Amino acid sequence: MDPADAALTRRFLLDYPQEAARLFEAMPTDEAAVLLAGQPPHAALRAWQVLAPDVAMQVLQQLPVSLAEHLLAEAEPVISVAALTQLDAAQREAWLKRLHAEVAHELRGLLAYPEDCAGRMMDPRVSPLRSGMTVAEAVERLRQIRRSGLRELFVVDDDGRLTGRVEVQDLALANRDLPLSDITRAIVAQIGDLDPREEVVETLQKQPITLLPVVNVSGRFIGVIRQAELMAAVEEESSLDIQTMVGASPDERALSPPLFAVRKRLPWLQINLLTAFLASAVVGLFENTIAQITALAVLLPVVAGQSGNAGAQALAVTMRGLVLREISLRHWPVVVGKEALVGVMNGIAVAATTGLVVYIWSRSLPLVGVIMLAMVISMFAAGLAGALVPILLRRIGQDPATASSIILTTVTDIVGFFSFLGIAAVFAPLLKNVSG
Template sequence: MAKKQLPAASYCYVVDGASALQGVLNMRDLLLASPEARVEEIMIRDVLKVPPFTDREELVAMVARKHYLAVPVTDENGRLIGVVNTKNIIASTEAEATEDLQLLFGGSAEERAFSPAWFKITRRLPWLTINLATAFLAGSVVALFEDFIAKVAVLAVFLPIIAGQGGNAGTQTLAVVIRGMLMREIAPHNAWQLVKTEFWVALVNGAATGLITAAAAVLWKGNPWLGFVVGVAMVVNMVAAGLSGALIPLAMKRLGFDPAHSSGIFLTTVTDVVGFFAFLSTAWLLQSKLI
């Protein structure tokens, strides 16, 4: 029978007579140490260790900070009962990240590239139906200004630009926040600081993209008021997108839901509704300058 090949060890864990963990010894240090040196003289006593019921996400965060190749597991009496190979942790984290990516946009964690077509349909269609309902909500905002758009047709050109830019900005924030949650970087005590930071980032990015879009509108149509309307709407939507990208996953976690589960759909709804309304309502207020 072939023997199972075990991964090469990089650490030696030092225990006493009761199997209690005393320290860790790097194999390189052991090989380079003097033949007369005692183990207790070259081992590291301050050892990162975890109890057997440590949450996997918490362990991932530890490994990411310390860059260890393995983590010892000890019981309530400090006895060494096992070792976690970080390669296994990374593999499991990559699998979870793939699931989160699928859930983020309304997919299914069980779906694979060559899953049966009917399985794919049953997993995707419910969320597509929800997304369709939210799209009707965004469309209803445009319908409120239907007659006005007919008078100023150029507004229709900028609607997808403003909504799309907001969606992109919100998705950037959403990805960072969900990763921060996975890595345990975000906690109740620093969540508000995160929201404030994302607000200022969105405001600056919104001002920059708003100026560029406004300049393009003025150069195209020669109407500075059109540029003003486009610029204001861009800033408002970018700020709304940044705040939504931070607040939606935080709110979902607070309510006990998986933050990765379809946050993208709700984010798209917010950016479309806010973007359309900010743009069209501002244009309506200044219609005498645009017609």
């Protein structure tokens, strides 16, 4: 390709990726692959990640291996996963083995949906139509897809978000020059990929549908649940209801036997007791300081309580992001940095209020300085731990929901106690005459 043409193509890919994707989808995939292969990786990525998933994978298979690996690794994980789901299990694994171990681990985690969720039930190999197409372009796209087997097709915008549906019968009978929007119908119902089977069944009970479109957390269309899977979900849900009534569930329920509940809960209570003793041991290190300055004992729960609440907020936001796949393990520096900064900023604001109250209560500026500094330190540590703990647990293959709160409580208590009492011990001569 002429250098000027190559530069113009690169500018077009970078500035108008959606328009470029439409052109690539309309041309033979080998030609699209040649055009992308002649561009820098960052420009190729810009257009590749907005292609329809089936076209994205067809193009990927015809690209040079190094460029294909770069696109899979650098694209948003949900986009790489959508492309990989167009392949069978053996082909997917062959691609994943070419990637860096951490990237492959993350993509495998996204490909393996939790049990009993919509993502496990859906068929991801259903390609959508673009909202800006004409009827003729949509018919040609349908010929390229071939394997749809659906009586209705789904329409997405330039960002891949679900916007409507088109009946195949309407598509066949419509004037070829009409815009697709003229025969596009509203979506009757949709479901999130992580929504539980119960919501799938509930949706089916409310709407008499044979196809249920599935979207991810960003609203991008990623597949459909077909009628057979919908009916199987109804049957499975009915059998689970019967099992629950007789207490046959593998997990604890409201009516589970007491001994079963004890077996589930007692190990974590014992672990929590151990962590409580660790926090108590930290307090014990400063026994003499507390004995000399009794006001410290009164204020100690304030620091620990505030840091615990701040950590719980960071933990909840991070856990939600992991569960909804808004964030992945590769985002940990951004998430941890953000929560640490939030902890510092909230710590300064809370410390100012705390300092005012403590001064009114004690009339001691040294004590005010001690508790304000301890508050900022403990809330910074709480934000850091609230974000870092669930990410580290996920990284080592553990379920963050099972242990995050216990570990977080330990960290916030120990840091809160140690920072407050440690700073007080350093400035003990200035606090001798403190009284509440």
